Amino acid sequence: MNNFIILPILLPLLTGIILVFFQKRIAVQKWISSLASLISIVIAVTLVQRVYTNGIQTLEVGSWKPPFGIVLVADMYASLLVLTTNVIVFACLLFAFRSIGIDREKFFFYPAVMFLLTGVTGAFMTGDIFNLFVFFEVMLMASYFLIVHGNTKIQLRESIKYILVNVISSALFVIAVAFLYAVTGTLNMADLSVRVAEAGQTSIMTVISVLFLIVFGLKGAIFPLYFWLPGSYQAPPSAITALFGALLTKVGVYSITRVFTLIFVHEVGFTHEIIAWLATLTIIFGVIGAIAYLDIRKIIIYNIITAVGVILFGVAMFNEAGIEGSVYYLIHDMLIKGALFLLVGAIIVITGTSNLKNMGGLIKNHPFLGWMFFVAAAALAGVPPLSGFIGKLKIIEAGFQNGDYVMAMIVLLSSLLVLYSVMKIFMNGFWGEQVLSREEEKGSTKGLLMPIALLIALSVLYGFGIEIVSPYVVQAAETLLDPSIYIEAVLKE
Amino acid sequence: MKKAGRKTNDIILQTITKIVVFIIMIFSLYLFFAGHNAPGGGFIGGLMTSSAIVLLLIAYDVKTVKKILPVNYIMMTAVGLFIAVMTGVGSFIFGVPFLTHTFGHFHLPVLGDTELATAVLFDLGVYLVVIGVTMTIIQTIGETE
DSSP states (O other): OOGGGGHHHHHHHHHHHHHHHTTTOHHHHHHHHHHHHHHHHHHHHHHHHHHHHHOOEEEEGGGOOTTTSOEEEEOHHHHHHHHHHHHHHHHHHHHHHHHSOHHHHHTTHHHHHHHHHHHHHHHHHBOBHHHHHHHHHHHHHHHHHHHHTTOOHHHHHHHHHHHHHHHHHHHHHHHHHHHHHHHHSOOBHHHHHHHHHHHOOOHHHHHHHHHHHHHHHHHHTOGGGOTTHHHHTTSSOHHHHHHIIIIIHHHHHHHHHHHHHHTSOSOHHHHHHHHHHHHHHHHHHHHHHHHHOOBHHHHHHHHHHHHHHHHHHHHHHOSHHHHHHHHHHHHHHHHHHHHHHHHHHHHHHHHSOOBGGGOOOHHHHOHHHHHHHHHHHHHHHTOTTSTHHHHHHHHHHHHHHTTOHHHHHHHHHHHHHHHHHHHHHIIIIISSSOOSOGGGOSSOOTTTHHHHHHHHHHHHHHHHTHHHHHHHHHHHHHHHHOHHHHHHHHHOO | OOBTTBOOOOHHHHHHHHHHHHHHHHHHHHHHHHTTTSSOOHHHHHHHHHHHHHHHHHHSOHHHHHHHSOOOHHHHHHHHHHHHHHHHHHHHHTTSOTTOOOEEEEEETTTEEEEEETHHHHHHHHHHHHHHHHHHHHHHHHHOO
């Protein structure tokens, strides 16, 4: 009996439903959603602490014992991600209060954000592979709504692509689950892990595992499957893009990590080698995109792809340093991508354009914004005291331990190019000749800087306080490296 | 329905509809309650009920149907979701895992010994959501020019 761990899923769901009743009363919506988001953060912190002291928490939904019922599992990895997710949603809500506009707010914007949060936390915490699919769909439905919300021409065009790709990948997901069920006869992840270990990972299981890699790769934008992402993420307003960029692809990354550390761990030489190569290619194509564009949104969007590659490279190395590094880097990347998209949103509000050529000298009127961007850029690239350092260090260490020198060097070099791509924004946008005087600016950043400052401060604290964070991450990595801990907690053998 | 330039009279359609709508409604309620031990349930019951309303929409126009059934279907969806979630939350009070359902035998005046299950309340939520969503979709498409 442990109803506490369903609260991170239940609270946003209930809030979303209640917000529908207050469709026209925006002030009420703002209060309820921000309050619920704050309470969610408190709950998530408590959850992390509980998991830290008492080990993995499980809830057998409807009192049905696993593997027969759905089980919710809060291990350290999932709990940390739930906490990060809630922080980002809170920041994006604050940013949306000032920037999203009254027309969108009146048409169920806040309920949609809450349902998105429900889907994401549900996907992190479920212990059942079909339930994971359902939470994926909850999340995707909300994201379809948000991506087209407001009906501008570009949103309509890009939402068609986005929905098409995701419908296809969802169909593939169902097919993959059907194959898996046909072979093993179970859907519970812990039970799947036991059955696969008993039967040995036969070649058909390896085929299914690659099918899962394709499915989650489509959601998480890895190398040959990332084609839909740059266009789609450019369409919606900044607050929504920040939510997407920080959360949606990371759910795909989480699922790959979960599936390839819990279920398919017996043919590492084949499956993890594929992931390593795809991750490296993802990094390469991500940085190429980030360097190529002069559009500030596109630059940040391609940096998502690079980060997905780096995290997956850590997972593919499948040793202690690699998994720890990927956990560190995943949390850092969620925070910093949220911050960067909001920063870019603030810049666009000021300049009215996302083209780097039409801006310059912003630092004269907006020194705080400028230096926040500088810190975020340095953290993204992994400059030592900041948050991106430790994760990348561990991941590269893992690469060298496994003898994959070339790939590790590519990860290392990618940092340089990532730094170049964001510093390009800083140097051209903030330095140089001033393009807009204070009177010519298109909008004010009043209230927009606070949520950004929140995320940047957290990311800096994360970098400096790594000693405090590390026991949690080590516990998360232990569970990921040793499936028996997870299985024991769920099946109670 | 009026066609441009010429008056038509839908008297047969409308009269038949008046009778048939009630048959469909009763059948949908039967399906809803049969769900526990026979094919049926909230989803198919909800679809059946909305098909009865759609028949009304075909025989009459949107305005008349709104007058007959003054329901805000978006709110109906939200109420349905709320009921469904609350049946889960109810388990918090009894200290059992989320969504744990229970049943009991009750002696009702007309029906005699009846087995009542809390899962029906969850199904009621599903029923309302299905009607709400279907009717929202159909009305929204019907009203846009």
